[in-house]
Amino acid sequence: MKSDIRVCSAWKAEHDRPVYTLSATCPECGASAINSAPAPFDPADPYGEYRRALKRRARD
Numbered sequence: 001m002k003s004d005i006r007v008c009s010a011w012k013a014e015h016d017r018p019v020y021t022l023s024a025t026c027p028e029c030g031a032s033a034i035n036s037a038p039a040p041f042d043p044a045d046p047y048g049e050y051r052r053a054l055k056r057r058a059r060d
């Protein structure tokens with residue numbers, strides 16, 4: 001069973017904890033919301049996902 005729950009892709013930069021949502025964007029900061037199944041960020045590169053999120057927003 002696949003879940004549609006997504007997590008704010010920029011939560012590490014924008015929030016104190018992951019922000020989960022069912023929509024395509026974070027309800028709190030407006031960043032892209034990504035599938036929460038895979039690890040949403042690389043602990044060794046805490047801003048990598050944030051940079052990728054910005055690129056995704058630029059394409060949208």
Ligand SMILES: [Zn+2]
Pocket residue numbers: 008009010011014015019026027028029030031
């Ligand atoms: Zn957010």
